[in-house]
Amino acid sequence: MWRFRLSLSGCRGAGGTNHLDGNTRLCTATAAEALKETFGCDGQPASYTDIDHCDTLALFGHNMAETQPVLWMRALDRLEGPEPPRLVCVDPRPTPAARCATVNLAPRAGTNVALLNALLHEIIRTDRIDRDYIDAHTVGFDELAAQIATCTPAWAARICEVPARKIEHAADVLGDAERLLSTVLQGVYQSHQATAAAVQVNNLQLIRGMLGRPGCGVLQMNGQPTAENTRECGANGDLPGFRNWQNDRHVADLAEIWNVEAQQIPHYGPPTPAMQMFRYAEQGSIRMLWISGTNPAVSLPDLARIRSILGQERLFTVVQDLFLTETAQMADIVLPAATWGEKTGTFTNADRTVHLSDKAVDPPGEARPDLDIFLDFARRMDFRDRDERPLIAWHDPQSAFEAWKRCSEGRPCDYTGLTYDRLRGGSGI
Known part of the structure; x- marks a missing residue:
């Protein structure tokens, strides 16, 4: 869940791009x-x-x-x-x-x-x-x-x-x-x-x-175990919290939560689907791709074309994954990521049941949780809100979850009744 929210805050709230998509818009x-x-x-x-x-x-x-x-x-x-x-x-x-x-x-x-x-x-x-x-x-x-x-x-x-x-x-x-x-x-x-x-x-x-x-x-039904997360957090053609990019009130509400100007959140058109991003990369208008937890060199249609795009010298590709996938082998930078048992975070399944998964073991080698990678990126980019305070204010999984609760408040996917303590008590809520 927090993986995509951090991306959206940084990319949409500070970077001003709506070129962000989730795997959910491919399989389901x-x-x-x-x-x-x-x-x-x-x-x-x-x-x-x-x-x-x-x-x-x-x-x-x-x-x-x-x-x-x-x-x-x-x-x-x-x-x-x-x-x-x-x-x-x-x-x-x-x-x-x-x-x-x-x-x-x-x-x-x-x-x-x-x-x-x-x-x-x-x-x-x-x-x-x-x-x-x-x-x-x-x-x-x-x-x-x-x-x-x-x-x-x-x-x-x-x-x-x-x-x-x-x-x-x-x-x-x-x-x-x-x-x-x-x-x-x-x-x-x-x-x-x-x-x-x-x-x-x-x-x-x-x-x-x-x-x-x-x-x-x-x-x-969804395809992946946490596909509902990408949908709720805005990596599925919407803005976070099932907000509609065509609804000015929704955009203004999100801008208030992130403490940025509404025009910083791109809503001139729909969020860009993955295949269109690759078309833009092919044409040269997108010069950097950050690919996290998916393997387009194997999973996308028209593979010869996709692999040709990934192989372009003018395209800078970052791959964040558990394994050296076919896509990672074509990347300019590979960021080794931790898997589910090596990090703490919440998962939301197809019927909206939320589970908390606590870290069981340390990640191997140089691998880091996705959240840590994105937080490090945000710190180095020095993303700021309109008061010149850090845009990304959370620092660990639980504080990220609290930020998501505020983002989801009053929306159809309202998480405000949940806490880490409550989620530890059973098999999901």
């Missing part, structure tokens, strides 16, 4: 965009504990058994318990989850939107919607209903190659649920019209009024 960009489009920010509106209370669990392109086996054990406890939830699985493959399903839909690849349109059509047609919830908490329902008015199961069957009767069966299960939890992962995200399909899953929850109660919600 769809999750973020779908949550923003539906709910206004990309924090999850559900909890893993909802699995313990739902009476219907729907997995959309989510092979939970093999991608999140610990969570799947939790689901199996319910499925093999005294009151098992009904399971709807949407996956073209016969996964372990699909084999346990009450109804399994195996659509033709790339047809998720058509399938979801038909499910929504049937639920609306059979009047299994929560009209009071829709009127109180949503906008655009009439437009949605009009858009899918002709998307019958028979229509979708011709596109998806799923029998119409199975689509109707799934709609019955979803429409009769009293506590519905839906999850989404790469079967949706890495497919045609990914964001549109993910948004339709959100819409399914909304028209049924299945949010804000135990067992009711939607989880647009």
Whole structure:
């Protein structure tokens, strides 16, 4: 968490650049965009504990058994318990989850939107919607209903190659649920019209009024264990605390917290995504890249081009990582970083549960915690606020966490109720 906040304070508050991105916008960009489009920010509106209370669990392109086996054990406890939830699985493959399903839909690849349109059509047609919830908490329902008015199961069957009767069966299960939890992962995200399909899953929850109660919600899953941190702290196309760069009030609020002038926080356009940064580096307008904890020489698309850009003499590349990765081998400077057990800090997982990880052992050799590296950089750059005081006022993980609490106060990701002492008491809050 503190890794990205420090970067944002220094780079955006003092350096005046919005060329900062997190790995979350590569592997699960769809999750973020779908949550923003539906709910206004990309924090999850559900909890893993909802699995313990739902009476219907729907997995959309989510092979939970093999991608999140610990969570799947939790689901199996319910499925093999005294009151098992009904399971709807949407996956073209016969996964372990699909084999346990009450109804399994195996659509033709790339047809998720058509399938979801038909499910929504049937639920609306059979009047299994929560009209009071829709009127109180949503906008655009009439437009949605009009858009899918002709998307019958028979229509979708011709596109998806799923029998119409199975689509109707799934709609019955979803429409009769009293506590519905839906999850989404790469079967949706890495497919045609990914964001549109993910948004339709959100819409399914909304028209049924299945949010804000135990067992009711939607989880647009993240890829990395701490991906929620990058999203909350502003390395995912936003400003820290789910602030909108297009909202002058949000920019002014952040400037007040950092004690800088609002114009120092770049908000003339959206924060630059990683692929665009590499384009700028290719063109020569970006002359330095600082790459922390990711390996673009292996993970980005169009690898020959990416490696050519990293190999440019005019580009100064700093890599901060645990290992001498392929990217690190092309760097001008390598900063050896400590891993999770060699430093103290908090982690926030996909359902917003915050954990504190205390340092267990010292880092080897010259490796240092990311926080120490960034603090050293900020000190050497002598970043200052508008009163000429040090911009980066924190000095260790706990003081950085306190600064983040102030930054998040009043926002959807408000951490002010948490302390290191409280987080040490159990298995996350």
